[in-house]
Structures are given as C-alpha cells and as structure tokens.
Amino acid sequence: MLNDAIPLHRHAHPDEIARAALFLASDQSSFTTGSILMADGGMNA
Numbered sequence: 001m002l003n004d005a006i007p008l009h010r011h012a013h014p015d016e017i018a019r020a021a022l023f024l025a026s027d028q029s030s031f032t033t034g035s036i037l038m039a040d041g042g043m044n045a
Helices: 014-025
Strands: none
16 A cells, blocks of 8 residues: 555645645745755655
C-alpha cells in the first residue's frame, strides 16, 4: 500500500498543504529566508 511508505501512514489533507503555503505568504514568515519547508509527512526525515 502506498501509505505504508509514508512515515505518517497517510496522505496530506489539502488544508495541511494550504496552511504551509499560507504561512510562507504571510508576515509570520518574514524572517524565513533560503529555506525549504518540507510538507511531506516525514518522507525526508
């Protein structure tokens, strides 16, 4: 099963990805530079 390969054992919900994008587009990320925000369920951990 594909979900078995993901450490969280599930796919992301659309709102989880949207919150990550919203953070990057907001003033809350104003001190974030040159970083990659991994929203991959732990695949690259």
